[in-house]
Amino acid sequence: MSSGTEHEDRFRRVYAGNFQPLLAYAMRRVEQPEDAADVVAEVFLVAWRRSRELPPEAEVRLWLFGVARRVLANHHRGGARRERLGERLRHRLRAAVGVDPGSEVPERLTVQAALARLGELDREVLMLTFWEGLEPREVAAVLQVSSAAVRTRLSRARARLRDLVGDDHGPPGHVLDVMAVPTPEEGR
Structure with a gap:
């Protein structure tokens, strides 16, 4: 077996063994299930990019939870930025239209x-x-x-x-x- 194949096999094992726990972790920390799926996808993207640096099997789940924690922090900051932007846009629309557009x-x-x-x-x-x-x-x-x-x-x-x-x-x-x-x- 070549080292590339061993590397891919290890990543597959890490993915298979940690997908469900990471998804559960993310689901408890976001409002929408699709956001949890996005968080997990991003965690595994980071893991794939850094797969040659993954810690040993016994420590990999904790490392993935650490990545997930940072991804979630970015997700929440991005959500707060989107909410502030949305509020500014709603305010500008109300000012431009003069009334609530839904009224x-x-x-x-x-x-x-x-x-x-x-x-x-x-x-x-x-x-x-x-x-x-x-x-x-x-x-x-x-x-x-x-x-x-x-x-x-x-x-x-x-x-x-x-x-x-x-x-x-x-x-x-x-x-x-x-x-x-x-x-x-x-x-x-």
């Missing part, structure tokens, strides 16, 4: 369903005008059509959307109020 979900779903029933060009004209804040000449440039065509399509699309959604726009500030805003006129 108007039913109305948004109604509008999205109605938009889906419009033709592709009408839907795009509405979305570019109201969601992206473009003027008809800008929408025309994006869609490569005339400004007059955009104004005509916008008028028809708004009327069709009102028909699909209904006239009950709900309380002021409702998502559908945007459809009642006059179309920007561009010094015709």
